[in-house]
Amino acid sequence: MLAASRDRFTRSVARGCERLRDVSQLGSEALAELIRADRIDVLVDLMGHTHHGRPSVLALRPAPLQLHYLGYPGTLGADWIDGVIADAWLIPPEHDIHHRETVHRLPWGFVSSGPLVDQGAPAQPPPSREGLGLPADAVVYACFNRPEKITPAVFESWLEILRQVPDSVLWIINDQPRVEERLRARLDAAGLEPQRLLFSPKVESAAFGQACALADLLLDTSPYGSGSTAVTALAAGLPLLTCPGETFVSRMGASLCAATGLEELICPTPEAYRQRAIALGQQPAELHRLRRQLHERQSELPLFNTAAWVGHLENLVERLLAVEVGR
DSSP, X not given: OOSOOOOHHHHHHXXXXXXXXXXXXXXXXXXXXXXXXXXXXXXEESOSSSTTOOHHHHHTOXXXXXXXXXXXXXXXXXXXXXXXXXXXXXXOGGGGGGOSSEEEEOSSOSOOOOOOOOOSSOSSOOOOTTTTTOOSSSOEEEEOSOGGGOOHHHHHHHHHHHHHSTTOEEEEEOOOHHHHHHHHHHHHHTTOOGGGEEEEOOOOHHHHHXXXXXXXXXXXXXXXXXXXXXXXXXXXXXXXXXXXXXXGGGSHHHHHHHTTTOGGGBOSSHHHHHHHXXXXXXXHHHHHHHHHHHHHTGGGSGGGOHHHHHHHHHHHHHHHHHHHHTO
C-alpha cells in the first residue's frame, strides 16, 4: 500500500486476502526484509519508474519471482525484473527485443473490467446532450484523454474529419482555459465554425460512464493513447477508434478494441484512421451498429469477462513460479 487510506477499494481488497499490510512508511531495506519474512513468492510491480514507485525495493530481490505489470508503459531495463505481463497487441512478438524483461502474454486484453456499476438512484439526474451543450442529432466525436496527449498532428486530423462530416462536432472534456484557447485558435485558422468544438468540465467519476454514452465515437490519441478512460467508454457502449504505433502507450487502444470485438476500428495508419472516422460519421447507422454490438454482446466480450481473465493471469503466474521453484 502507498498510504494508510481505507476507502471502499481498500476494504474490498482486504476482504479478499488473509493479510493486508500498510508499508507506506517503511524504507526500502526494511520493506524488502518484511517481504522476505512473509515469504512472498511473487512480487508484482505496478508502478515502475513513476511517482510513488519503489524500484529500489525490487532491486534488493526480496522475492524469487518479480514481475512488472500495467503501471509503467515500457521496459524497466533491469535484470531484477523477471518478466512483464502484456498481450499480443500491447507488445507484439517483434517488439520483444526492446524489453529487458521476458514478455509474458495473456490470451486477450492487458486489463479486464466489469460492466459499469449501477450506483442506484443518482443524487442528480444523468447528464444529457442538451445539458452539456451537445447537438441533439449531429454526430458527436469525443476525446476524453488528458489534453497533453493531443498533439498538433492529431488535432489537425480531427479538424479534417470535422470538415468532411457536415454538422459534426468534437467534444473534449477539459478544465484548462489555455488548452481551450489554443485549440479554438487552430479551429478558427482552419475556417471551421466555433460551435464545431465543444468543451465540458471534468465529470465526476460516478457520472462519467453516463456522459460517455452521449457521444458517438471516441477518438484515440497518438503516440500516447487511451487506457482506463477507454475502458469506461467501451463499458458505456462508446466505440473507440485507434491507430496503434510502435510503442506500448500507443497500442493500449488496439488491445482494448480487440478485447471488445472492434478489430475493424484498429487502423494501420493515420490516414486510415482519418478516413475511417469520416466514413463512420457519414454513416450514422454504422455507428449505431457498433454501439448496439457493445451493449448487446457485453456479457460475452473478453474485456468484461473478468473471471476468465483472472483465471488466465493466475495460470500464468503459477506456471512461472513452478519454473522458478524447479530451478
